[in-house]
Amino acid sequence: MSKLYLMSLGCNKNLVDSEIMLGRLSAYELCNDPSKADVLIVNTCGFIESAKKESINAILNLHEQRKKDSLLVVTGCLMQRYQEELMKELPEVDLFTGVADYERIDEMILKKTNLFSSSTYLQNENTKRVITGSNFHAFIKIAEGCNQKCSFCAIPSFKGKLKSREISTIVSEVKDLVQKGYKDFSFIAQDTSSYLFDKGQKDGLICLIEEIEKIEGIRAARILYLYPTSASEALIKRIIASKIFVNYFDMPLQHISDSMLKIMKRGAGQKKLKEMLTLMKNAPDSFLRTGFIVGHPGESDKDFEELCDFVQNFGFDRVSVFAYSKEEDTAAFDMEQVPFKVINARLKKIEKIIDNVLEKSFEKEVDKKRLVVCIGESSEGAFFIAGKDLRWDREIDGEILINESECGDLEMGQIYECKITQSLDKKLIAKALRKIDAN
Template identity: 35%
Template sequence: MEKFHIVRLGCPKNDADMDIFRGIMENKGYIYSEDPKSADTIFIDTCGFIESAKKESIDTIFDYNSLKEENPDLKIIPIGCLIERYYDDFKEELKEVDGLYGVIPPAVIANNFEKGNYYLQLETPYDTYNCDFRHVPDTNYAYIKIADGCNRNCNFCSIPYFKGKPASREIEDIVNEAKFLVDNGIKEIILVSQDNTLYGADLYRKQSLPELLNKINQIEGDFWVRVMYLHPDFINDEIINAIHNNEKVLNYFDIPVQNGSDNVLKLMGRVRMKDKIKEIVKKAKANGSAVRTTILLGFPGETDQDFKETMDFIDEIEFDRLGVFSFSPEEGTPAFDFDYEVDEGTKDQRVDALLELQKAISEDIMEKYIGKTLDVLVEEYSDGVYVGRSFLDAPEIDGNVFFKTDKKIELGSFVKVKITNSLDYDLEGELL
């Protein structure tokens, strides 16, 4: 039977799709090859969000296409967001590849590939999918995509233009997928979509994330649930309470506020201004929850005063975790044509200054955990040191907890660690 390989680029939502896609393909009899050189077909799941991601995707396509020199029969098929965004251009100009799939449900891609139809793009609003088969990753965590698409229309973001309108999966289907993963050893379920706050609004005519969390919390087993991507414009008390009150749901809020200046927030097309955001974050933090955010600096029209307001905003709120990006103009978005562009040098200076501030904030926050005991999911062992994550730490983007012990700890298990030392973004402790 044919062998296939998947190259994963972009965000965790892509990871969720590709786990589904791999499971469906394997169920059809195709064999997954860890070595791309042994594959008959290589699928490259692309990202089309910002310029650097687009460049990485295109470079990767050509890198893997070079394998055809040794294997002329190899099929290279790019898929995903970048392909959807520029489908007609790629189909006309990218003759080196053997197929193109846009933002298409994994089962639809697999079915079309099986039939020999290697070209397909999204022609209707995104059609959600059921999860009859999926691959279980070899990590202790797994992403579940609960919806796709977005109707936010933030002035800097291209996603709504190629993802389509929001389309939610049914609660029962998501719960079944979570149960399957827990039954197969996954210890942390991470819920992702473009905006989890609006989950279910299209399908059930109401924000249904609280109901979904209540249902997942009822699954038997020893596991965590982490919720990502909570747009501040539509977080409400019901969502906050569902995260606070469900035992298996981690007290962790990922709220991408983007800026701390009302002037810039208005230019971005955001709805809630900083005073309302402060109120939301205060409620989220009420029971000791961690709050992560993302800040976008250098948006057209952002003045020195606006930047100062953002710095003051961050200094006041003290986010537990923070990611910062500089503005990249994306064609097809309103901001692409905005005047008063901020020069690259100023953007870099602002990013560096905010990162320095956040480092100091993080040092203070981490120090407060000394003497406390945290539940830790153990994930690695190297040179006598175990590495894990607490409720504070989403994989790959946040920190870690380090501890030493003579005991043999099974990777993927939960342990209690008393914190004895703090680093900039990490913690050290001793096993209890």
């Protein structure tokens, strides 16, 4: 059996695409050693400069490691965005493809032919997919592309306009995964709250929530990447009312200064953002995640200080922050740029604030009882079992270290009620109290 090595870079939307390719390449034996693989695939990210560099370095490193007569294939966002340039500049690569032909990867490898279809790729009922990294949790991509016009983002230029999957195909996929033992789902897209807007339906995500709730066997679900102008009060209240969807609210804000929100073309002002965030924050057992960009053209010292005050005082549970990246095909590309030294100084300052915010979020969990999924050996070694709060998304929100059990040996993929006993270096220590029945 021929061996396959696949490297998936970037976001979890990319991961879903990689898992679809694995589904098409089931005739291959997966291996973790690139030097032994007959076919090597890199699914690239092309979002910002650092991601582009990571993708190029990964390609070149794999080329150095691969054996003679192996096939090196590069796919994904970076290839879609810089197709002509990369095909000229990367003679190390044997086959190139973009973001529209994941289900033709087997055909492409067989025929040794580059493929760059112009259509948007969406899963359907017949899509085969191999879930990786968990026997309990799966990401579900509900749409592709984006209709927003954010000044800093080039995604619409290479991913295209929003194109939503039919609800029936999503329901079919989730049902199939539940039958295979998956119980925890994260629904993702570039802009999830615009789901079905392209079909003229403004309550599409609410309709999807209602259909997913009808599926027996799901223990938890959450929605990632809400957008301020497409997320409505009705949607937030529907999530809060759901018995399946946890009160996990992930809305990348990018800034809070009205001046910067306008320059960044975010479509919503500070007042609306704070109203929505307050509604989310006041939900029972709510969990708030957001993200910000520092150093975007036009950001004054006053704008930055306003952002720092907001991050420090609002009470988020998780915050990501990025230095502005100057990207072609964006409105901000030709604006007067903030000097790199200023951006770096601002980044260091806000990162310290975020560290304190995260510390407070972890500390407030001490003495609380949470439903926790066992996910394997912890990052701290065999003395702890790693767990994930059932509210949290996979991997990005932290780790719970279970060091005591009142209910015997713990099973991977099983849910336990745990008491949080300690917060230590952005990790929670917990004791397992009782096993939660499957239903």
